[in-house]
Amino acid sequence: MAKKTLLNEKEIFIILNRLACQLIENHQDFSNTILIGIQPRGVFLANRLVKILENDYHIKNIKLGKLDITFYRDDFRRREDPLQASSTDINFIVDNKNVVFIDDVLFSGRSIRAALTAIQAFGRPKNIELLVLIDRRFSRHLPIQPDYKGRQVDVIKDEQVKVEWRENNLKDKVCIVNSGS
Amino acid sequence: MAKLSVSHLLGIKHLNLEDINLIFNTADHFKEVINRPIKKVPSLRDITIANLFFENSTRTKLSFELAEKRLSADIINFSAGQSSVKKGESLIDTANNILSMKVDIIVMRHPNEGAGDFLAKHVNARIINAGDGAHEHPTQALLDSFSIREKLGEVKGKKIVIIGDILHSRVALSNIYALQLQGAEVKLCGPTTLIPKYITKLGVSYEKNLRKALEWCDVANVLRVQHERMDIKYFPSVREYTQLFGINKELLNSINKEIIIMHPGPINRGVELTSDVADSKQSIILNQVENGVAIRMAVIYLLAQQINRD
Numbered sequence: 091m092a093k094k095t096l097l098n099e100k101e102i103f104i105i106l107n108r109l110a111c112q113l114i115e116n117h118q119d120f121s122n123t124i125l126i127g128i129q130p131r132g133v134f135l136a137n138r139l140v141k142i143l144e145n146d147y148h149i150k151n152i153k154l155g156k157l158d159i160t161f162y163r164d165d166f167r168r169r170e171d172p173l174q175a176s177s178t179d180i181n182f183i184v185d186n187k188n189v190v191f192i193d194d195v196l197f198s199g200r201s202i203r204a205a206l207t208a209i210q211a212f213g214r215p216k217n218i219e220l221l222v223l224i225d226r227r228f229s230r231h232l233p234i235q236p237d238y239k240g241r242q243v244d245v246i247k248d249e250q251v252k253v254e255w256r257e258n259n260l261k262d263k264v265c266i267v268n269s270g271s
Numbered sequence: 272m273a274k275l276s277v278s279h280l281l282g283i284k285h286l287n288l289e290d291i292n293l294i295f296n297t298a299d300h301f302k303e304v305i306n307r308p309i310k311k312v313p314s315l316r317d318i319t320i321a322n323l324f325f326e327n328s329t330r331t332k333l334s335f336e337l338a339e340k341r342l343s344a345d346i347i348n349f350s351a352g353q354s355s356v357k358k359g360e361s362l363i364d365t366a367n368n369i370l371s372m373k374v375d376i377i378v379m380r381h382p383n384e385g386a387g388d389f390l391a392k393h394v395n396a397r398i399i400n401a402g403d404g405a406h407e408h409p410t411q412a413l414l415d416s417f418s419i420r421e422k423l424g425e426v427k428g429k430k431i432v433i434i435g436d437i438l439h440s441r442v443a444l445s446n447i448y449a450l451q452l453q454g455a456e457v458k459l460c461g462p463t464t465l466i467p468k469y470i471t472k473l474g475v476s477y478e479k480n481l482r483k484a485l486e487w488c489d490v491a492n493v494l495r496v497q498h499e500r501m502d503i504k505y506f507p508s509v510r511e512y513t514q515l516f517g518i519n520k521e522l523l524n525s526i527n528k529e530i531i532i533m534h535p536g537p538i539n540r541g542v543e544l545t546s547d548v549a550d551s552k553q554s555i556i557l558n559q560v561e562n563g564v565a566i567r568m569a570v571i572y573l574l575a576q577q578i579n580r581d
Contacts, residue, residue, distance in 0.1 A: 158300070160300075161300075161304070161312035161313070161314045161342075161572075162312060162313060162314070166314055166576070174273050175297065175300040177299075177300065177303065178300070178303055178304075183308065207313065208312075210309065211304075211307050211308065211309040211310075211311070211312075212307065212308065212309075213308065
């Protein structure tokens with residue numbers, strides 16, 4: 091299995107800071123904004139961004155939720171391994187709020203489609219934006235594009251983009267894994 | 272990966288511990304879903320479920336219906352009272368007729384033991400047993416254990432006494448299997464006439480004295496006296512039953528620890544439980560009802576996951 095590093099720890103650090111600044115540019119003090127980490131992997135990124143916003147830019151009271159999309163997916167019963175749910179943790183109504191979905195890799199766009207349906211169970215947001223660390227270009231099945239992106243990559247279908255976080259006892263790293271060879 | 276080891280839910284006897292844990296973990300997520308402002312998920316949009324009730328039921332039927340609706344499944348309901356069963360149609364014919372309308376899952380309650388197993392062998396659909404005679408009532412046992420787990424943290428090592436009409440109870444049998452599988456200790460209590468003769472072969476103990484049983488246990492699961500199933504007299508009078516096996520506040524307070532009171536419903540108030548016990552803080556009867564929907568959603572979801580459309 092060939093493995094190629096796309097982003098190292100330092101590059102990820104710089105990108106996260108840039109993304110945090112871009113969020114501040116559009117959302118100022120975050121009083122009307124809700125950040126939503128998409129379970130399971132978007133939550134690491136969301137937590138990290140909130141930490142930067144709080145510690146480095148002194149923004150307080152950021153509302154952060156976790157959204158699980160398992161029950162909203164369109165590939166239920168179309169895949170070999172059964173889906174396993176993670177927890178959803180949204181303790182506020184998103185009515186009239188600016189919602190930012192946060193996920194690690196944007197691929198087909200189907201997870202985000204499911205998230206758009208799932209969030210409706212918590213109210214009608216004013217608008218929804220999408221932040222991703224990695225945008226896999228030319229692989230979309232649906233007309234969904236990110237508003238904030240860390241790095242855009244062109245990857246062929248056999249290749250997988252893997253994001254590793256130090257929270258999982260690994261180093262921060264993004265790499266491309268070729269499952270074919 | 273997580274997958275049920277069975278393709279029908281006919282009884283707890285066929286499940287293993289991993290199945291139960293999978294159902295509980297899934298139910299945890301659904302419990303969060305049913306407490307949202309919008310209590311519905313679209314998972315089962317393309318699934319059709321038939322609820323076949325050959326015997327009266329209010330709670331179980333409503334609970335199943337609500338669980339199915341919360342998962343966005345299409346449902347059809349059937350009650351034996353108003354159907355061709357009265358005209359002499361056989362069970363397989365009834366089921367096959369319903370299946371030709373393209374039904375994926377059948378939820379069935381039937382007065383005869385083993386009706387679910389029989390149907391599972393002969394028709395092409397997933398079967399969920401919602402109670403068959405005095406045999407099993409698996410979703411009730413699952414929601415009972417789920418409620419104990421929610422209240423006490425875990426079921427393993429806990430002491431549970433099942434009180435009352437064990438002989439006519441499918442809830443008792445399913446509960447015994449489920450609790451033992453999870454490593455709990457089970458004791459039965461009730462009039463000797465209502466305790467099946469060889470039940471202790473299942474590894475449960477029997478206690479005739481209600482006070483002693485309550486002093487021993489962490490949880491008391493109180494069953495209803497099923498007058499409608501009693502063709503002969505099993506005890507002299509309801510009054511005597513209440514005096515010997517009815518739980519009242521005075522008795523509960525005189526025990527030195529706080530035990531949990533459960534009841535699968537419907538309660539005969541003043542017979543097996545007095546109102547002040549049924550409505551007390553120690554009672555988790557209404558939590559059981561809420562958990563029933565989450566558990567049934569989990570069971571239906573996990574079985575539906577196995578249906579292959581290709």
